[in-house]
Amino acid sequence: MKSSHSRINLLEQEKVSKALLKLGIPTMIGMMVSALYNLVDVFFVGQLGTAQIGAVSIVYPLxxxxxxxxxxxGAGASSFIARLLGIKAYDEASQCATTAIISAVLTGALLLLGITLFLNPILMALGATPTILPYAREYALIIIISMVFNVFNIAVNNIITAEGAxxxxxxxxLxxxxxxxxxxxxxxxxFNSGVKGVAYATLVARLVSFGIYCYYLxxxxxxxxxxxxxxxxxxxxxxxxxxxxxxxxVFQLLNSLTMGITNFLASGFGDSTVAALGIVNRIMSLGSMMIFGFLKGYQPFIGFNVSAGNQERAESATRTVLVWxxxxxxxxxTLLILLHNPILTSFSQNDAQVLRIATKALIANAVVFLGxxxxxxxxxxxxxxxxxxxxxxxxxxxxxxxxxxxxxxxxLAFGLNGLIAAQPLADICSIVMVVILVQKEKRQLVPSEIAILEKPTRRF
Incomplete structure (x- = not known):
């Protein structure tokens, strides 16, 4: 109980910048490693061939x-749990956590059963060409097993982060x-397992994480x-x-749909395009996952303090993380633009077409990553x-x-160049929308009311 109370003290009384670092750095490192091993997967698969890289990219949306x-x-419960802890509703927080974890596993298992039954048409719909499909199928069948455990891992990860763990x-x-x-x-x-070897490695890794989460619970x-x-x-x-x-x-489904459509459209330009855009997606996801990881510590901090009535503490945290x-x-x-050539060469040094396409896509995405x-x-x-x-x-x-x-x-209008430009332009539009939403919020609320949150109910 001592460690539990120290985590509550961290959320409630610790200096804002210090609390954010204690909460955010560990989750950022964890998410960074998760993104990094996705990159490592692509690196080793890249030694096998372009079709194998394409196979891993095709399965990624699933x-x-x-x-x-x-x-x-997990994230839905995490937000509510942090707010419940802010008003000291510990029994309700535990009920929310348990219900969320079991619901996540049951829902994930049913969905994975459906995916397995219709695997081939799903992979083809995601852009698997005749040369990519055999590799994508053998990779997917093992990854599907690992996903059952990963749904549990993700849900628990978000929930225990809500209590400052x-x-x-x-x-x-890690x-x-x-x-x-x-x-x-x-x-x-x-073991000469080919692309299946990457899937086996992922399965073992997720089982280890599963065991650690179970031990903690x-x-x-x-x-x-x-x-x-x-x-x-x-x-x-x-x-x-x-x-x-x-x-x-919705964000993840759209993210999956985005990758699926990108792979499908890219397949019309050949396996090299599918492989190139898959590499760039994994590289960009490393930076994104580091931001998301740090914010996993920021989110419960905001929910807890706003619910507890500590408005200035929450606003100070937002100002701090925006600067960081x-x-x-x-x-x-800056690093992605300056070092794009050695970064991309390490993933596919034997295919000049892959490097040419990936270079354009990486630089375009790196520019808009600023926002x-x-x-x-x-x-x-x-x-x-x-x-x-x-x-x-x-x-x-x-x-x-x-x-x-x-x-x-x-x-349709610009071919491959248009496909490459779509995500950067979508990012620009999204940034403009966020600016509008933030300004609208400021106009609607007087300073003392900004960030006021409806108190969560103690009974449900």
């Missing part, structure tokens, strides 16, 4: 969908990521209590979870406060309302 299920219940979250992700990177070359080159170190008797699904509870969880799910985030994006964009922190931070802030409408608009805008029409129109 993983994003299951990530969305984990976030639907950032270090435990980091250790689980252990899985390191093991994945170590096993990739073992399965691929020593059973250890009694958590402020929350996880037991089957606390599984009490009710519509009022799901309303609170879904209010924030649905925008997160924009500096990070500036440095990241990534601004839109993500404000989106997270809205969701942390329970403002699903504003947070949902930001989630839908970048990958949905803006990207989907742009990618078809630009590809």
């Amino acid at each position: 993983e994003m969908i299951l990530l969305g299920i984990g976030l639907l219940f 950032a270090m435990q979250s980091m250790m689980a992700m 252990a899985g990521g390191v093991i994945n990177m170590m096993l990739d070359p073992v399965f691929i080159f020593i 059973a250890s009694g170190k958590s402020l929350l209590r996880f037991q089957l008797s606390a599984f009490k699904p009710s519509w009022p509870l799901y309303q609170e979870i879904l209010k924030v969880g649905i925008p997160m799910l 985030g924009m500096v990070f994006c500036l440095l990241s964009s 990534m922190a601004y839109q993500v931070i404000h989106g997270t802030r809205f969701l942390a406060m329970g403002k699903g409408k504003e947070g949902g608009l930001i989630s839908i805008g970048r990958q949905g309302a803006f990207f989907l029409p742009l990618v078809f129109i630009l590809t």
Whole structure:
């Protein structure tokens, strides 16, 4: 209980910048390692061939969908749990956590069963060419098994972060990521497993993370209590979870749809284009995941303090992360532009066509990455406060309302160059929308009312 109370003290009384670092750095490291092992997967698969890179890129949207299920219940519950802890409603917070975890696993398992039954047509719809399909199928069948455990991992990761257990979250992700990177070359080159080797490495890594999360939940170190008797699904509870969880799910579904459509359109330009855009997507996801990871610590801090009535503390945290985030994006964009050639060569040094296409796409995305922190931070802030409408608009805008029409129109009008330009232009539109939403919020509320959150109900 001592560690539990120290985490509450961290959220409630610690110096803002120090608290944000203690909460955000561990989750950022964990998310960074998760993104890094995705890059490592592509690096080793790149040694096998262009079709194999394409296979991993084709299956990736399916993983994003299951990530969305984990976030639907995990991130949705995380926001509500942080607000419940802010008003000392510990029993209700434990009930919310248990219900969310079990709901996530059951939903994910049903969805994965459906994917398995219709795997071939799904992979072809995602852009698998005849040369890519065999590799994509053998990779996907193993990855699907690992996704069952990963839905649990994602849900638990978000929920324990809500109580300030950032270090435990980091250790689980870090252990899985390191093991994945170590096993990739073992399965691929020593056991000659080909693209299946990457999937086996991922499966083992997710099992390790699963074990660490289970140990933490059973250890009694958590402020929350996880037991089957606390599984009490009710519509009022799901309303609170879904209010924030649905925008997160929609974001992941649109992200998956975006990658699927991109792969489908890219397949019309050949396997090299599918591989090139898949590489760039993994590279850009590293920076994005680091921002998302840090904000996983920021989100419960905002929810807890706004719910507890500490408005100035919450606003100070937002100002701080905006400065940190924009500096990070500036440095990241600069490094990607200056070092694009050695970065891309390390993934596909034997295919000049892949390098040519990837160079254009990486530089274009690196330029607009400058505004990534601004839109993500404000989106997270809205969701942390329970403002699903504003947070949902930001989630839908970048990958949905803006990207989907742009990618078809630009590809039709300008071919491959239009396909490459679609995501950067969608980002620009999204940033403009966030500016409008933030300014609208400021005009509607007097200073003393900014960030006021409706108190969460103690009973559901």
